[in-house]
Amino acid sequence: MKRFGIWILLILLMLTTACSGIESKEDAKLKEVKLVLDWTPNTNHTGLYVARDKGYFREQGLDVQIIQPGETGADQLVASGKADFGIGYQEGLTLARVEGMPLVSIAAIIQHNTSCFASLKEKNIQRPRDFVGKKYGSFDSPTEKPIIETLMKLDGAPSQNFRMVSVGNTDFFAASKRDIDFFWIYYGWTGIEAKLRGMDLNLIYLTDYSKELDYYTPIITTSEAKIQKDPKLVEAFMKAVSKGYQFAIQHPEEAAEILIKAEPDLDPKLVRESQKWLSKQYQADAKVWGYQKKEVWANYANWMKKHNLLKGNFDPEKAFTNRFLPGGEK
DSSP states (O other): OHHHHHHHHHHHHHHHHHHHHHHHHHHHHSEEEEEEOSSSOOGGGHHHHHHHHTTHHHHTTEEEEEEOOOSSOHHHHHHHTSSSEEEEOHHHHHHHHHTTOOEEEEEESSSSOOEEEEEEGGGOOOSGGGGTTOEEEEOOOTTHHHHHHHHHHHTTOSOOOOEEEEOTTOOHHHHTTTTOOBEEEEIIIIIHHHHHTTOOEEEEEGGGTOSTTOOOOSEEEEEHHHHHHOHHHHHHHHHHHHHHHHHHHHOHHHHHHHHHHHOTTSOHHHHHHHHHHHTTTSSTTSSSTBOOOHHHHHHHHHHHHHTTOOOSOOOHHHHBOOTTSTTSOO
16 A cells, blocks of 8 residues: 555656646747836736736736836837837827837727826815916926816916926825825826825816817837737737736726735735726726727827927827727727
8 A cells, every 4th residue: 555655646746747847848938028017016007917917928828027117118118129018108109209219009008098186175176277376296297287277278267377396206195295285196096095095185087178188098008110020929918918907897806806916015905996996997988998099199199289299290090009909900
């Protein structure tokens, strides 16, 4: 009996070793891919982590590294070929293309702009006209002032006088403790966190006042060169990513746990509540997740031109494509 037991153990050991060898060969065949985030990991990125940790990338023959951005942003890394894919924004890609950076958006992570201007209830800022005479915490983007002025004008403000105070990388919660009246946030993360902290806010969404400002943010990007030289890679990548976001849409609770496990420094309660809200926003009213419309790209570019933010020719049809989305246009 002892000899029989020893033989069983030897056979199991041989099988385990053989299986390990097979896995190593499979791993060796996987194509390494670099994906650069736009910011620290959050629920905008959940579908990417789902695709990685549930093996959707492996199913497509890919070994995807999810990298946080350093001093060099995702747009520059993707455009230069140092990264295969990145997370960006329509406003940034629009400017990049005019400046000759050959980036292309291959999916809209969220179908509509969910950003808003937030203020504490006691500030009594209920609509854009209430910005008059108030202090705005600016992160020094050239689009901030014209966007605020656009909303004020559309709301019939008696003047467009407000003060911009540079706060750099200071977040909403730190800025709200300073002499700042309102701040630009993504509701799906910062707004949810404020709610969890018990903070009462007034929220002014850009999309409530302007169709031109309903742009795609964030987006998934790649380069024109990658599309031309390796379209099969882009197609395989997007098959896995689409599957990851579909999972997050259909199973927000489980998707949240995947992100929490992958990034243990995140607040689990915030991730779970954010995911619950954001999973309904990913696809929203689009026919498939990630789908982009030409008019959305054209509308925002026209707005940028009107406010002297876009100097040069911009072709919206070249800025994005749906061809790599399962169920999208070829």
